Amino acid sequence: MATERYNPKEVEARWQAVWAERGIFETRNDDPRPKYYVLEMFPYPSGRIHMGHVRNYTMGDVVARYMRAMGKNVLHPMGWDAFGLPAENAAMQNKVDPRAWTYDNIAAMRGQLKTMGLSLDWSREFATCDLDYYHRQQMLFLDLFKAGLAYRKKSKVNWDPVDQTVLANEQVIDGRGWRSGALVESRDLTQWFFRITAYSDDLLAALDRLDRWPDKVRLMQRNWIGKSEGMRVRFAFDGPAPEGFDTVEVFTTRHDTLFGASFIALSPDHPLSTALASGNAKLADFITECHHAGTSEAAIEAAEKKGFDTGLRVIHPFRPEVTLPVYVANFVLMDYGTGAIFGCPAHDQRDLDFARKYGLRVIPVVLPHGADPQTFTVGEEAYVEDGTLINSDFLDGMSVPEAKEEVANRLEDTILYGKPQGSRQVNYRLRDWGISRQRYWGCPIPVIHCEACGIVPVPVADLPVKLPEDVTFDKPGNPLDRHPTWKHVKCPTCGGPAVRETDTMDTFVDSSWYFARFTAPRADPPTERAAANDWLPVDQYIGGIEHAILHLLYSRFFTRAMRDTGHLDLAEPFAGLFTQGMVVHETYRRPDGTWVSPAEVRIEEAEGRRRAVEIATGAELEIGGIEKMSKSKRNTVDPSDIIDSYGADTARWFMLSDSPPERDVIWTEDGVAGAHRFVQRLWRIVSEAVPTLPPAAAAHDGADEAAVALRKAAHRALADVGEHIAALRFNVAVARIYELANAVAAAAPKAGESPALGHARREALELLVQMMAPMMPHLAEECWKALGHSGLVAAAPWPKFEPSLLVEDMITLPVQVNGKKRSELTIAVDASQADVERAALALEPVRRALQGNTPKKIVVVPKRIVNVVV
């Protein structure tokens, strides 16, 4: 009897309907089983899902389904990161309402996701642009504001003069606005900030405890936070001090090199620079010039160290007779340390470049180990390594750490104008998070500006501050700002005329707490504290490495802020993090350089050479590099096309096969076809075996050799697959499933076989189906039903392997002579060392390799290897 081909289209829709109807993926908060929260980074509703989503959500779904089978109460929700620029751009370009555009996209993508057969709890779905959600976000903002974690300050921002808006750093490409192409200006604007720096040290220290995060991500965050331990040191002026300044304060991590100081450099934005410039046109010009210099990497690379001598001199803390010139220098950053440094040219490359240019002294004060103090000089390269102090008075002979300690102690004990001259300071690279956006499609910052009362938070009872719907996008700039009525309100405190804050929040705020909202998505307060505490942290979070710093750091901050404002009781939102690789594809281009999509290309193989041919024209195309799927290179493959022609299980299986999940996966037609062949093959194996199977798994008595072998293969696979899924090594789990499928196929039903083999086959098939169920859930349900089960495999517990079947009584050991494998030895597992040695030496290839020599030593590693050493 010929088996009918498996029809994924019909089967998948059918099982998806059954799952939905029975609500088996809806999760209750009062379920007594142990919890497991698996979450994939929620998508931006761009309109269509892409292969990256398919990969991400497939991985999460395998974990969710596996954990559910393991008896956990699994929370696996989905939502939409729905505020952001693209909706406004669509509004400007296509005259559509950003709200309608967004919700249409969500509907389209929800439909696509549903065809993937993901075990999601759709009852918890929300979008961040839902009034319900951003209302709660405004409540959180007010709490942060009250706690001093949200504040306003003037700061430098990227300003796009054409679009009239602030741009995030990521939206500035080579110094130009990504949309307008205009040169971005640096502007001082008053903006809202979240005080992430209040948690710098905790965010850093807690990284060590995130042992289920990739080292790479932890390292990136560590570097981003950028802790450095140093000193603030104040220098007194030689002669009259400028108005309003009694000293110049610098930050340094190399206070050991203080005797090598030869100048002071101020940032062009330092208050002293600004003050001096008001009476000095040349200095003012210099500062302006500094501001105009590019801030791109290339510009910084090429930029020369430049300075302007202010004429001021300061006194060396330990050598009253020595004075140092004070420069304004283009390479000193205002927002790190104190915005001023002391220059030690011998031991810092930038300082050296600067000193050479302006003819300043270069005094070596750290002598390399083993160098001769008489002959050691610094040429064009500063010496930044460790060594022994020289030319440094009371520090001479000390190591660098000793010298640092000594300098710190002395400066702390020296009083200058009523304060210690120096103090130890820990400095961080991390800055507060600027969340103001001059944009419409975001969460309004719930604050009112009153001329009399200043900044007045909107009373909680007046929330939500709702985005107006009657806005225009015909002009650049913020539609909220030019809306005729929206911003004009009465002051909640004094009742006088006031205006609303028209900035909206960075969309990264929206994604900084959505995982908490999922735990009680319809609760009246932002979180239902008990639910958040019960469910969080997320046990397994999965997403792209591109969020290593931004989203993942912001969320860690925001969770702490929510803890400190009473919304939940934990610091770390994500206990386990996995960063998946990208989906990449070959590229094809015409001779004129334009790209051609894979769907329009046919690959031909002739004389061992692969050719790409454009289907429409028959013209040969150039096969380009394998790159991330992107619209610009046109190398995308639409998941819906794949699901239409092969089914979701095939797409899911392909995503999990071959490539380790953290690495990039190359999407190939051959690979997908191969995955689909396996789907068909599994169906064939199961459906052809079914008529021959005994009705249900019976006791495995009177088992013959073939039956035992099949049972061992099945239980070995079961043990391995569970282990590999739990460790997210999906590609290896897939390989084990292939192996078991091969083993079952090899033991195909034969006339006259033993009943024991029939029982073993049923057992193996049932295990096989359960093992593949997290990965190919539709096919698994169909097979499960074919095997005679009335329940759902999606609701079945994960089977337990039989440990006795994993134990072998005979074992095959490789036998080496001098480290080279010469033979194999099959022997009882519990054979004594002496027996193993004797048997190994008796092997013909071993005797040949020994050539009559007596072994010096025989290494026997039990259950591993025998090595005969001559």
Place this chain on the structure above:
RNA sequence: GCGGACGUGGCGGAAUUGGUAGACGCAAGGGACUUAAAAUCCCUCGGAGGCAACUCCAUGUGGGUUCGAUCCCCACCGUCCGCACCA
């Protein structure tokens, strides 16, 4: 420049983290079935030598440690990623 990761057949990769290198898949070649094709099934598949059993070489390159190294150490080459005037 600083920091990090990686390098295994034609390709994706596996290897119990010091113990049989190349599991599993893809591609390729050969065969069976078929009027033919598709589908399916069987065989071969790191390199060199040999009819063969087998031998030698081989995990980027060169050294080292070890009975034994893809794995540990040193140096180098290459690829990729992050940060970037952070004092």
